[in-house]
Amino acid sequence: MSFPVGLSRVVEPAGVLPQAAWRLDPRPQLGADEVRIRVERLNLDAASFRQLAEKHGGDGAAVRAEVLEIVGTRGKMHNPVTGSGGMLIGTVDEVGPESPLPVKVGDRVATLVSLTLTPLAITDGLAGWDGRSEQVPAQGHAILFGRSVVAVLPDDMPGELALAVFDVCGAPALTDRVVRGHAANGPVSVAVLGGAGKSGSLALTAARLAGARTVGVVVSEAERDTLTAAGLADEVAIADARNPVAVSSAVAQALGGPATVTVVCVDVPGCEHGAILATANGGTVIFFSMATSFSAAALGAEGLAADVTMLVGNGYVPGHAEFAVDLVRRSPAVRALFEARVAGH
Amino acid sequence: MSFPVGLSRVVEPAGVLPQAAWRLDPRPQLGADEVRIRVERLNLDAASFRQLAEKHGGDGAAVRAEVLEIVGTRGKMHNPVTGSGGMLIGTVDEVGPESPLPVKVGDRVATLVSLTLTPLAITDGLAGWDGRSEQVPAQGHAILFGRSVVAVLPDDMPGELALAVFDVCGAPALTDRVVRGHAANGPVSVAVLGGAGKSGSLALTAARLAGARTVGVVVSEAERDTLTAAGLADEVAIADARNPVAVSSAVAQALGGPATVTVVCVDVPGCEHGAILATANGGTVIFFSMATSFSAAALGAEGLAADVTMLVGNGYVPGHAEFAVDLVRRSPAVRALFEARVAGH
Numbered sequence: 001m002s003f004p005v006g007l008s009r010v011v012e013p014a015g016v017l018p019q020a021a022w023r024l025d026p027r028p029q030l031g032a033d034e035v036r037i038r039v040e041r042l043n044l045d046a047a048s049f050r051q052l053a054e055k056h057g058g059d060g061a062a063v064r065a066e067v068l069e070i071v072g073t074r075g076k077m078h079n080p081v082t083g084s085g086g087m088l089i090g091t092v093d094e095v096g097p098e099s100p101l102p103v104k105v106g107d108r109v110a111t112l113v114s115l116t117l118t119p120l121a122i123t124d125g126l127a128g129w130d131g132r133s134e135q136v137p138a139q140g141h142a143i144l145f146g147r148s149v150v151a152v153l154p155d156d157m158p159g160e161l162a163l164a165v166f167d168v169c170g171a172p173a174l175t176d177r178v179v180r181g182h183a184a185n186g187p188v189s190v191a192v193l194g195g196a197g198k199s200g201s202l203a204l205t206a207a208r209l210a211g212a213r214t215v216g217v218v219v220s221e222a223e224r225d226t227l228t229a230a231g232l233a234d235e236v237a238i239a240d241a242r243n244p245v246a247v248s249s250a251v252a253q254a255l256g257g258p259a260t261v262t263v264v265c266v267d268v269p270g271c272e273h274g275a276i277l278a279t280a281n282g283g284t285v286i287f288f289s290m291a292t293s294f295s296a297a298a299l300g301a302e303g304l305a306a307d308v309t310m311l312v313g314n315g316y317v318p319g320h321a322e323f324a325v326d327l328v329r330r331s332p333a334v335r336a337l338f339e340a341r342v343a344g345h
Numbered sequence: 346m347s348f349p350v351g352l353s354r355v356v357e358p359a360g361v362l363p364q365a366a367w368r369l370d371p372r373p374q375l376g377a378d379e380v381r382i383r384v385e386r387l388n389l390d391a392a393s394f395r396q397l398a399e400k401h402g403g404d405g406a407a408v409r410a411e412v413l414e415i416v417g418t419r420g421k422m423h424n425p426v427t428g429s430g431g432m433l434i435g436t437v438d439e440v441g442p443e444s445p446l447p448v449k450v451g452d453r454v455a456t457l458v459s460l461t462l463t464p465l466a467i468t469d470g471l472a473g474w475d476g477r478s479e480q481v482p483a484q485g486h487a488i489l490f491g492r493s494v495v496a497v498l499p500d501d502m503p504g505e506l507a508l509a510v511f512d513v514c515g516a517p518a519l520t521d522r523v524v525r526g527h528a529a530n531g532p533v534s535v536a537v538l539g540g541a542g543k544s545g546s547l548a549l550t551a552a553r554l555a556g557a558r559t560v561g562v563v564v565s566e567a568e569r570d571t572l573t574a575a576g577l578a579d580e581v582a583i584a585d586a587r588n589p590v591a592v593s594s595a596v597a598q599a600l601g602g603p604a605t606v607t608v609v610c611v612d613v614p615g616c617e618h619g620a621i622l623a624t625a626n627g628g629t630v631i632f633f634s635m636a637t638s639f640s641a642a643a644l645g646a647e648g649l650a651a652d653v654t655m656l657v658g659n660g661y662v663p664g665h666a667e668f669a670v671d672l673v674r675r676s677p678a679v680r681a682l683f684e685a686r687v688a689g690h
Contacts, residue, residue: 005622005649007590017589017618019648020641083640117648149650170647244362245352273362287639287657294632294639294657295428296365302515302660303364303462304350305494310657312632312639315647 004033004100004146009119011075018145019117024075026119026143032098033146037090037109039120042077042136043163045084046198047267047290049134052079060131067136071122078116084290085115086134088142089153089163100146108159110166111142112149112321119143133344135160151321160342161335162325168199169324170315171288172206175263177317178284179210182260188212191251191259191278193241194266195233196223199288201337203263204232205327212261215254217247219266230333239274241266247274264289264313272296273304281307288313349378349445349491354464356420363462363490369420371464371488377443378491382435382454384465387481388508389431391543392612392635393424394479400426405476412481416467423461429635430460431479433487434498434508445491453504455511456487457494457666464488478689480505496666505687506680507670513544514669515660516633517551520608522662523629524555527605533557536596536604536623538586539611540578541568544633546682548608549577550672557606560599562592564611575678584619586611592619609634609658617642618649626652633658 006018011025018024030036044052044067056062071077077085092107103109111118120142128137144150153162175190182188190207194200195216207214216233218224219240227236235254239247241264251259258280264271269291276297279285285308287297297310317323328335351363356370363369375381389397389412401407416422422430437452448454456463465487473482489495498507520535527533535552539545540561552559561578563569564585572581584595586609596604603625609616614636621642624630630653632642642655662668673680 015588015590016615017645017648019644020615020618083638084644113648113650114644116644147650149647243360245360270361270365273365290640290643292639293428294637294642295635297639297657298635298660299364299429299459299461300362301657302494303362303458305458305492305661306659307661307663308659310659312642312646312655312657314651314653314655315643316650316652318652 006117006145009143017117019114022074024119026075026121028141030094030096032096033100034096035092035099035101035103035144036094037088037111037142037144038093039088039090039138039140039142041089041159041163042086042115042138043088043167044077044086044134044136045082045290046134047082048079048084048086050267051082063131064126064129068122068126071120076115076118076120082290083116087111087115087163087167089159090142093141101144101148101150103150103152108153109150110153110163111144112151112166112169114315135342149316154325157328161338164198164338164342165324165328166321168202169320170313170317171199171263171265172202172327173317173320173323174286174313175203176206176210176323178261178286178311179207179212182284183211188260189255190214190261190263191217191255192263192265193217193247193271193275194264195236196227197265198338198341200265201232201334202324202327203265205331205334213255215251217241217250230337232333241274242268242270244274244277248277251278259283261286264292267291269293273300276301276304276306276308279306279308284309284311286311286313351462351490354488364459367419369464371420371466373486375439375441377441378445379441380437380444380446380448380489381439382433382456382487382489383438384433384435384483384485384487386434386505386508387422387431387460387483388433388512389422389479389481390427390429390635391479392427393429393431395612396424396427408476409471409474413467413471416465421460421463421465427635428461432456432460432508432512434504435487438486446489446493446495448495448497453498454495455498455508456489457496457511457514459660480687494661499670502673506683509543509683509687510669510673511666513547514665515658515662516544516608516610517547517672518662518665518668519631519658520548521551521555521668523606523631523656524552524557527629528556533605534600535559535606535608536562536600537608537610538562538592538616538620539609540581541572542610543683543686545610546577546679547669547672548610550676550679558600560596562586562595575682577678586619587613587615589619589622593622596623604628606631609637612636614638618645621646621649621651621653624651624653629654629656631656631658
């Protein structure tokens with residue numbers, strides 16, 4: 001068995017995989033199965049950026065300094081508080097002779113593995129970033145391993161837009177798979193908590209295209225109006241996803257009963273019990289938020305005597321990037337939502 | 346929609362479910378759908394007991410004092426560090442007029458919902474416990490809600506044994522369900538990390554009875570000898586479950602390739618990546634350990650480009666208690682392992 005997963009890049013502690021490591025070696029010299037990317041832009045994970053922005057009270061210069069500090073110390077953009085990273089965009093600079101990745105020098109690509117395990121060096125001090133957005137213009141280099149996932153950017157959309165889509169492309173692909181699995185047993189209803197966000201709007205779109213009746217649950221009237229205007233869900237409800245009674249009541253009212261599938265796309269802690277209560281017996285909860293607590297989910301379902309299947313939202317499903325890009329092509333409303341997010345709204 | 350889930354017992358913060366609450370009210374007066382249990386014995390969650398024992402360097406009196414402090418402060422045995430609890434055994438003392446639970450006054454029962462959401466008062470200072478075992482003789486009372494899960498103790502096994510079985514009864518039931526789901530697509534192989542433990546030995550037994558070829562992965566030669574002598578697995582391998590390369594190599598060697606289903610029953614942090622690497626594409630990882638990190642699992646699978654379904658081990662599957670008791674009846678070797686654990690080995 002071979003493990004083309006970057007073990008030679010792990011500095012500390014020795015012997016763990018890159019994601020678990022405290023520090024990676026981002027040296028530019030390539031191993032035989034590695035690829036070096038010339039970095040153009042980082043896209044920070046939403047939970048990570050929110051934590052940094054809140055910690056520094058919106059002081060962009062302080063956020064920028066902390067990102068530089070993290071990358072300089074750890075050799076990767078791995079937020080030690082949230083445990084999350086993000087992804088990046090760039091150009092293939094060199095390809096090791098034994099790399100299995102389907103890229104060549106000069107390809108403009110996005111990395112679809114987390115920044116938490118991607119060796120990264122930044123050389124421009126992030127001079128082009130004001131610290132106020134998840135999208136970070138950056139110069140430097142990053143390293144991909146043999147078993148990394150990388151996508152060549154589509155010709156028909158701007159890089160920033162494609163990056164924002166790729167960042168959450170696991171959500172619609174897994175939602176599609178789960179909805180189609182349940183569809184063999186009858187009509188499927190889907191509740192998406194955080195339906196107006198990036199992963200949420202794509203999950204809603206995937207669920208509807210897979211034949212489900214959908215409700216998007218959002219936190220504010222502004223989000224409700226946005227999602228209603230976009231027409232991405234059959235129903236839109238307002239509820240605080242952290243309030244189990246409120247969110248499960250809202251879902252039951254919108255769908256006429258609990259959901260077959262509940263998708264959690266809200267990047268705040270405490271949404272586990274509401275998602276469980278909102279889901280029918282025999283149904284499935286997919287947790288995509290990195291703020292999910294494993295023990296709250298496990299003990300919550302047990303404590304509520306809820307016979308629901310609970311999935312850790314795996315960011316990798318074969319073909320996920322192409323699937324998500326296709327959704328954005330097919331739905332102008334989704335594309336408009338993403339363009340607005342990329343523009344900073 | 347009604348929520349018979351104990352909302353009236355939540356003191357702080359208001360409006361959350363009992364498991365999420367910092368403090369519950371363990372008053373003995375019952376609501377209409379509640380049941381009061383006269384407590385006989387607590388069974389602490391393995392991760393919780395281990396944390397307390399390690400914190401106090403094996404000083405039983407200090408462990409006892411901290412358990413009393415937690416229950417006195419929180420109104421429940423909810424370890425604030427591990428987030429886990431356990432379960433209890435006792436006798437039904439009073440049944441509210443609207444309780445849907447299938448119990449009557451005088452029934453000797455085990456609660457199958459976590460202690461993290463069960464209002465509890467202790468009245469004997471745990472005088473009968475030396476603080477050196479997960480099994481805690483105790484006097485006091487506990488409260489069950491309408492949607493709690495409770496099982497009347499079987500006549501043919503001691504209460505301590507039944508409690509130890511019930512405590513992990515979600516693991517074999519969910520393992521059985523997942524293995525049977527995969528069996529439609531061909532032969533199934535199952536790796537159980539921590540196969541010599543309580544949940545692990547039951548998961549191995551359930552997997553084999555469901556038709557799978559099995560390997561139990563254990564951490565020491567002593568555990569290997571125990572599990573081999575018990576004959577519960579087709580293969581037994583030694584590997585540190587926290588070392589992804591070691592554990593996945595051991596599983597591949599024992600089974601001739603990665604496992605269709607990997608079950609994580611090791612109550613230490615850091616087992617996520619090994620479980621993912623040990624599992625075949627299209628396979629399933631079931632995380633039963635409360636030490637599981639959600640983000641390590643989600644980002645690990647993404648970073649390893651692993652198309653595996655990852656399940657949060659839901660402690661509730663309909664019929665799980667009867668299923669686990671039946672496994673113990675059918676397998677004298679499992680019963681012997683549990684009896685040894687209960688006796689303190």
